[in-house]
Amino acid sequence: MYLLDVARLAWRTLLANKLRATLTMLGISIGVGAVIALLAVGAGVQSYITQQFSSAGTNLIVIIPGHIQQAGGNAFGPQAPLSMADYRAVEADTPFLVNTSASYGQAANLTFESNTTQVNVNGVTPSFKDVRNWNVRLGRFIDDSDNGGRSRVVVLGQTTTNDLFAGDDPLDKVIKINNIPFRVIGVMEAKGSTFLGDQDAVAFIPLSTAQERLFQKSALTANGDRRVSNILLQVTDDGARPVVEASVKDLLHERHHLAADAEDDFSVVSQAELIRTFSDVTSVLTTFLGAIAAISLLVGGVGIMNIMLVSVTERTREIGLRKAVGATSRAILSQFLTEAIFLSLLGGAIGIAIGIGGAYAISLIASGFTPVVKSSAIVLAVGFSFVVGLFFGIYPARRAARLNPIDALRYE
Amino acid sequence: MAAPDRQDRLARVDGHTLVIDARDLTKTYQMGEIEVHALRDATLQVHAGEFAAIMGPSGSGKSTLMNILGCLDQATTGTYLLDGVDVNRLKDNQLSAIRNRKIGFVFQSFNLLRRTSAIENVELPLIYAGVVGRQRYERARHALEAVGLGDRIHHHANELSGGQQQRVAIARALASQPSLILADEPTGNLDSVSGEEIMGLFQSLNEQSGITVIIVTHDLRIAMHTRRIIRIADGVITGDEPVLEQIVASHEPLTKSVVGDKAQAAG
Known part of the structure; x- marks a missing residue:
């Protein structure tokens, strides 16, 4: 069975159940959209911060009185x-x-x-x-x-x-x-x-x-x-x-006549260091929020699995017939797997559009920064939805492939 | 068309190879504690070009025999050579390939794909045979012409009558030019007129194109359309005799010879 036939068949099956396919894809679209939007907003805020620091001048080092603790404790140590x-x-x-x-x-x-x-x-x-x-x-x-x-x-x-x-x-x-x-x-x-x-x-x-x-x-x-x-x-x-x-x-x-092992009573802060600190913070936040959004992708994947299982049951006789006329288990497997991957990839593509739109909508409300949609985020989203389709599609597809043709043909 | 006499039939059969050579086929199911013998020591030969019926009441084992002959199932013991291939030893995928190339199924309930045109239904086995593009389309079209549906190739199943749907199913069985057509109660869901037409179609496919056809039925009248009746009861073949008074169905002449199509597709 050729790839083109497999793809055409999957496409036709989806078209035959438009509402169901759309609702199933929606789960993935929302997940991918949320990930893309958050990553775009995160990257936008990061570049905004970098730009704000840079507008203060380039390659700046600031010396201020007092010792800024790196982590925890009092904000300021000894001060002169x-x-x-x-x-x-x-x-x-x-x-x-x-x-x-x-x-x-x-x-x-x-x-x-x-x-x-x-x-x-x-x-x-x-x-x-x-x-x-x-x-x-x-x-x-x-x-x-x-x-x-x-x-x-x-x-x-x-x-x-x-x-x-x-x-x-x-x-x-x-x-x-x-x-x-x-x-x-x-x-x-x-x-x-x-x-x-x-x-x-x-x-x-x-x-x-x-x-x-x-x-x-x-x-x-x-x-x-x-x-x-x-x-x-x-x-x-x-x-x-x-x-x-x-x-x-x-x-x-x-x-300042400080002993060799005494803490400084002043701080030397560089602009580059500040940018890095803020970038690190926004990176962590973005990753964290992105991971939460990715959970909804998993939920969408479960939706795909659910609908594919329903589809396999509904089409038991069709599967039996296909096997009777010569479809191998592998051909049935690839047919259902392709359908699941189509669902998730299509959902992912719509999700990218939703995500980019959402990021710009957020930037309109919280003005000041421009969202940055990185190509890596899109590759990530497409890759992730492919994997979700594969992962959640494999079980229903295997079930279809393992059906005994005699029982399947007799199924009412 | 007059029924050919016994000498005629034997002469034709002797000139052909064995399509089915089944010996001592046994099928045993384990139902909890009890062993069910669905088939016991069934031995059966069918030559190329034969038109036979397997008859028996329900539960007689005729479905089990058909499933084994159709390579949908494998016998517990015994040997089965289909077109010279020992199918009892084949793996799942190899059985799929055998079904695809050597067997055309016709079912009682047609089993056409919904929302799919007649020609696409007929193309189905060709897809799995790896036939692509124009060639696939043309072969499917020829098969539909052979069953007299050349003018309805783009109709969907639900736009066709029961008899026409079964013709599409027969065209699908013919499309991959199999060694054997296995029809399981092919007239069971049809009214008597359509049923008669379908039997006429089988007769002409067999007579004119030499296609080997086996029909599984419980209906003696249907079986009388064939030239040989194999009786089965309680999993044992109880009788195997030629039909002396074949019922010849009245049917419209075929629009095109399938043999001609075969030559064309091969060339």
Whole structure:
């Protein structure tokens, strides 16, 4: 018996029982659809997160005060402030650096005429915009002379601008930060909101102005130096990252006079590491949800088995006749197995369409990310539904193949 | 058509090989504690070109004998050569192949596939014989023409009368050009007129095309259409004699000779 005949026969049998075939396929379609949709949403969220981190700048390493525990326990271990001296030492002694920036910031009240808003006011070095890959939309960014002169100039984030000026031109207007007047010299490009919050609800002033004028008291360290909230390092490439991290850790460990076996009182966090951590989390979640969805595929498979058993019983006489006219057990087996595999593959194909549609529907509701339908997910779904058809089809098909033709022909 | 006399028949038979050579066939079923002997030491020879009836009341073992002769079942003991092949030793798959090539079945209840056209029903054994495409279609069409249904090849079974359905079944039996046609109560589900037509068809297939036909029946009148009656009772062959007064069924002449088809299909 030729493959084409087997396929044609299976197809005709399915057409002869359209409603039954459709309902049986539905089980597989829902299972495959759920797996495809979840994998697509998972991959979409993952690429969204990666993109969000990358938009902060590339090959970034952040040094912050305090020790972040890797797992469990208190979130923060020993903590000591970072100082300008630390920053200068890191900048001077670390290899593979492209650029660096330090910042010191706190929440502060901004007022313009009757408008008031509270945002994070960050004192930054002029290099900040290059390290963070973040340019001004209007005016200019803080430059060396601003920083050297402790100028009272401010560059506003987009949200802050909207809150204070409501569409008016903000350039060269004077606003008050904690009642000290600052002149607006620029407006940053909008970065948008992420799961980390609104990146545009912010204002930037020269680092020296923040440390020595605006937040003068809180920025002062015990030995008369000035604090920094964090240090940003841009390294040449991802390969240089481990070297830079090790170098920074050694340097700061020594500078903070910590015993050789003591925990660091600061943390070196790399962007690449954060991306990996978040990717790992979403991968685990996606896999977990996908596995749950795969259970419904099994349920669909049981449905196929059930309907194939009914079909074998209904067609006992037909099977008897086929055997009488010369069908081998193998031919009967392949006939019923092909039917089961057709059901599951067709159901799988419909499920892929449902899954892709479902993923886009989810992305419309929870906007922000684009679902990513990987070809590997489709191959997986098709492969899985084939295996389900094979697995759940084999028992009914064997039952059909083993029927005794004499009994089968006599069956009423 | 006059019944050929005994000398005629023997002359024809002697010129042909044995299609069935069954010796001492026994079939025993185990029903719990009791052994049931459905068939005891049945010995039977049928030559190519014969037209015979196996007669017996129900429970006589005639179905068991037919199942064994039709290679649907195997005897417990004894030897059975079908067309020279010792089928009692064959495995399941080999039996399927033998049924496919050497035997055409005709059943009491036709056993046509529903929702399937006449020609597709007739193609069925050819599918399992590995005949494909145009050749398969043409052979099936010739078989349908041979039973006088050349104009109804695309009709579905439920659009045909009982007699026509049985003709489709006979065409299906003919399609693979078997050595033997085994018909189990072929007129049992038909009215007397259609039954007569079917017997006429068997007669002309046998007379004109030399096809070997064995009919299993409990009806003497049907058996009288053949030329030899083998009687069976309680699993034992009790009689085997030629039909001296053959009933010749009135039937329309065949539209086409099956022998011609055979030559065409072979060539």
